[in-house]
Amino acid sequence: MAVFHPDMYRYAAWLCRDKAIAEDVVQEALLRAWKSLDALREDAAAKQWLLTIVRRENARYFERRRLETVDIDNLTASQAALLAEAPNEELNDLREAIYELEDDYREPLVLQVLMGYSTDEIGELMGLKQGAVLTRLHRARLKLKDNVAQEERS
Amino acid sequence: MSPADEMMNCDAYREMISADPTFDGGAGHLSQCSDCQAFRTEMQSLNVKIAMAMQIDVPVLAIPELPALDVENVVPLVAQKRLSKPAWFALAATVMLAAVIGVRMFGVGITEESLAEQVLAHVDHEPAALQVSDTPVTDAQLLEAVPADIARLDHTAGLITYARSCEINGNDVPHLVIQGEHGPVTILLMPEEAVAEAVSLDGANIHGIILPVGTGSIAIVGAREEKLERIEKSVLNSVMWST
Numbered sequence: 001m002a003v004f005h006p007d008m009y010r011y012a013a014w015l016c017r018d019k020a021i022a023e024d025v026v027q028e029a030l031l032r033a034w035k036s037l038d039a040l041r042e043d044a045a046a047k048q049w050l051l052t053i054v055r056r057e058n059a060r061y062f063e064r065r066r067l068e069t070v071d072i073d074n075l076t077a078s079q080a081a082l083l084a085e086a087p088n089e090e091l092n093d094l095r096e097a098i099y100e101l102e103d104d105y106r107e108p109l110v111l112q113v114l115m116g117y118s119t120d121e122i123g124e125l126m127g128l129k130q131g132a133v134l135t136r137l138h139r140a141r142l143k144l145k146d147n148v149a150q151e152e153r154s
Numbered sequence: 155m156s157p158a159d160e161m162m163n164c165d166a167y168r169e170m171i172s173a174d175p176t177f178d179g180g181a182g183h184l185s186q187c188s189d190c191q192a193f194r195t196e197m198q199s200l201n202v203k204i205a206m207a208m209q210i211d212v213p214v215l216a217i218p219e220l221p222a223l224d225v226e227n228v229v230p231l232v233a234q235k236r237l238s239k240p241a242w243f244a245l246a247a248t249v250m251l252a253a254v255i256g257v258r259m260f261g262v263g264i265t266e267e268s269l270a271e272q273v274l275a276h277v278d279h280e281p282a283a284l285q286v287s288d289t290p291v292t293d294a295q296l297l298e299a300v301p302a303d304i305a306r307l308d309h310t311a312g313l314i315t316y317a318r319s320c321e322i323n324g325n326d327v328p329h330l331v332i333q334g335e336h337g338p339v340t341i342l343l344m345p346e347e348a349v350a351e352a353v354s355l356d357g358a359n360i361h362g363i364i365l366p367v368g369t370g371s372i373a374i375v376g377a378r379e380e381k382l383e384r385i386e387k388s389v390l391n392s393v394m395w396s397t
Contacts, residue, residue, distance in 0.1 A: 006212045013210055023213060035358060039275040059284065060359075063337065082210060095207040112174070113205050119174060127318075137173040145172075145200055 004050050005030075007115060011051055014110040015058045017099055019081045029057045051115065052125060090151075097147035105140035108133055168193050175201040266353050269344075270364060272322050273373045274357045276329070277340050284331070284338050291317045300328040305343050306394045312339075312385065323347060332385070336377040339385055345370035345395050368395050 008029060013022035033040075033053050040049050075083075083095055098106060108126065111117040117125070119133045126133070162183040167190050170177045175198045184190055277284075291299075291314050299317035300307050305328065315338070316331035325346040331338045340362075347364075349371045355362035362375030363382060372389060374382055 005215045009212045010208065010210060014208065019210075019213075032358060036275075039271075056284065091203065091207045094203055098204065098207055109204070110208060113201065114208050134169070134173040138169050141172040141175075141197065141200065141204075144204065145196070148200065148203075 004047050007047060008050055008054050010114055011110060012054050012058060013082060014098070014106060014114070015055065015103075016061070017082060018076070018079045021061060025054060025057045025061055028061075029053045032057065047115075048121070048125065051111075055125065093151045094144065094148060097144050101140055101143060105136050105143065108136050109140045112137060164190055171197050266349050266364070269323065269347055269349065269371075270353050270355055273342060273362070273364065273375065274355055274360070276320060276322060276342070277357070277360065277375050284340075288313065288315070288333065290314055299330065300343065303396050304328060304345055305396055308392045312388060334376050334380045334382075334385060336379040339374065339376035339380060339382070341389055342373040342375075343370075343393060344373065347371050365390065367393070370395060 012025040162180045312332035320329040328343040330341040353364040364373045
């Protein structure tokens with residue numbers, strides 16, 4: 001499971017947009033995965049299985065906590081930590097723009113770009129049809145493109 | 155140029171390339187459209203930057219204190235009757251008799267323990283079904299998930315917020331979710347899966363039951379705190395097998 005820890009953590013971090021919560025979510029997910037290891041039928045499916053558990057743990061966390069909407073100008077230290085590491089200003093702006101994307105757009109983008117998932121696989125994980133996944137990815141990138149253009153103008 | 159390329163215009167091409175910058179279709183259109191060539195380059199460049207921006211540092215893995223793995227007890231299942239009230243005895247007797255007949259007629263493909271494991275694993279593997287929602291599925295979605303040749307369902311079961319046809323033990327199984335007092339409650343209609351008696355389900359934070367109904371069974375799974383008895387009654391009252 002440790003092999004997949006970076007993927008689990010990054011996925012959780014971009015889902016919840018908070019490094020501390022992401023660590024909690026991943027810890028819970030690892031425990032849950034360990035307890036139900038016998039449910040994993042094929043080793044080849046391990047990554048998707050673990051990410052599914054992360055996704056579910058993240059949903060559980062927010063069901064329990066009912067966190068407020070994130071305001072990017074008033075982030076907690078743990079939220080701000082997610083944005084504080086970009087190597088240059090351009091990437092920092094882009095990271096903020098990704099951070100501000102709606103969950104529905106951000107999640108498929110993370111799955112595609114970071115996890116290397118196909119649109120079919122994203123649809124399966126998120127319970128969406130492929131057309132809906134394509135639409136969300138298209139809109140997500142257009143939003144980021146507009147944001148980059150706006151930053152360049154300013 | 156392929157027919158698909160001929161049909162592709164700038165909007166369609168840009169929609170595809172922005173949804174997936176590795177998209178390699180539309181070569182015919184691309185070769186004739188310099189604007190789309192530029193758009194494609196821009197999207198691929200943006201994608202590289204997105205990937206870099208998403209690469210956050212990962213903290214050292216702190217291994218949680220893992221309990222000893224006891225395979226025998228990973229999914230503790232206790233097969234027992236939970237129905238105790240007189241009215242339930244009558245109902246149980248009826249469905250048990252039907253179940254026994256069903257078992258004798260069709261046989262049981264898997265053990266009850268295995269069926270219970272599959273039910274719990276299925277609930278655990280379909281997180282989209284576990285979202286809290288107050289938006290009902292459409293009649294069309296419900297009909298697609300619960301075809302008339304499998305079961306008939308009236309609207310007394312509760313607010314159905316998720317309906318999908320899934321597979322348990324190789325058979326199509328309508329997977330429904332209604333909203334309980336403590337979150338989503340999963341209902342699996344399994345007309346092909348006979349159980350001799352009610353089987354309790356006990357997962358990590360969930361519990362439930364597989365009830366014998368006619369020649370099949372119905373699984374109901376909710377959060378640990380959820381009181382399922384009322385839901386069990388309403389589900390049993392609202393479902394009728396078509397076969």
